[in-house]
Amino acid sequence: MDLRYPIGDFEYGKSYSFEDIKAAIAAIAVLPFNLTELVGKWGDDRLDTPYRPEGWTVRQLVHHIADSHLNAYVRTKLALTEENPTIKGYEEAEWAKLPDSALSVAPSLVIISNLHLRWVTVLESLTEADFDRTYYHPGYQRSFRLGEVMALYAWHSEHHYQHIYQLAKREQWI
Structure with a gap:
């Protein structure tokens, strides 16, 4: 298994049916529960373990998910x-070095839970x-359709969940 891309890389530029988008929204909706169930009771020793050599720690991944x-x-x-607003990119690797990335994962799990509730409420409407x-x-110098964005964040949710889950399996924590 590729530790960096356990579910493969995201394929940009595809079109998605309304059913595909609904499935992506369902995946986004379930992430907070799955992530909290997996890491919510872990101690610092597990949270500070990189998911792969040269990779972020579980703690950094959880905070990254909230940021992203x-x-x-x-x-x-x-x-x-x-109408087609220009959004601001951000340096995610630099954000992962800021002091809040050393906090307990609890605040980010709460952010993810409440954020996803609001986001999914909008998306389902x-x-x-x-x-x-x-x-x-x-x-990227291009426009993104929201349908593709939903597929991307469903992928992003599972991508990082699998980083953590596969680490837990390798370390026999589950």
Whole structure:
């Protein structure tokens, strides 16, 4: 198994049916529960274990998920309220070095849980046409349809969950 991409890499530029998008939203909805069930009671020894050599620790991954999904939520709302807005990228590796990345994972698990509740509430209210709305990402120099963004964040959720889950299996923590 590829430790860096345990579920494979995300394929950009594909089109997604409304059913595909609904499945992606369901995957986004379940992440907070699954992640909390997996790591919610872990001690510092496990949380400070890198998921792979040269990789982030479980603690950094959980905080990264909160950071990334906060950005995705804001980008979603921008795309729904503006015409193809230009969003701001961020240096995720640099964010992972900031002091809040050393905190307990509890605040980020709470953020992820509440954020996903709000995000999924918005997403489940959208029509099929709403998922054609876009934002422009200057880092990629292209516009992204919200349907593709939902597929990306469903992938992102499972991608990082599997980093942690596969580590737990290798270390016989589960």
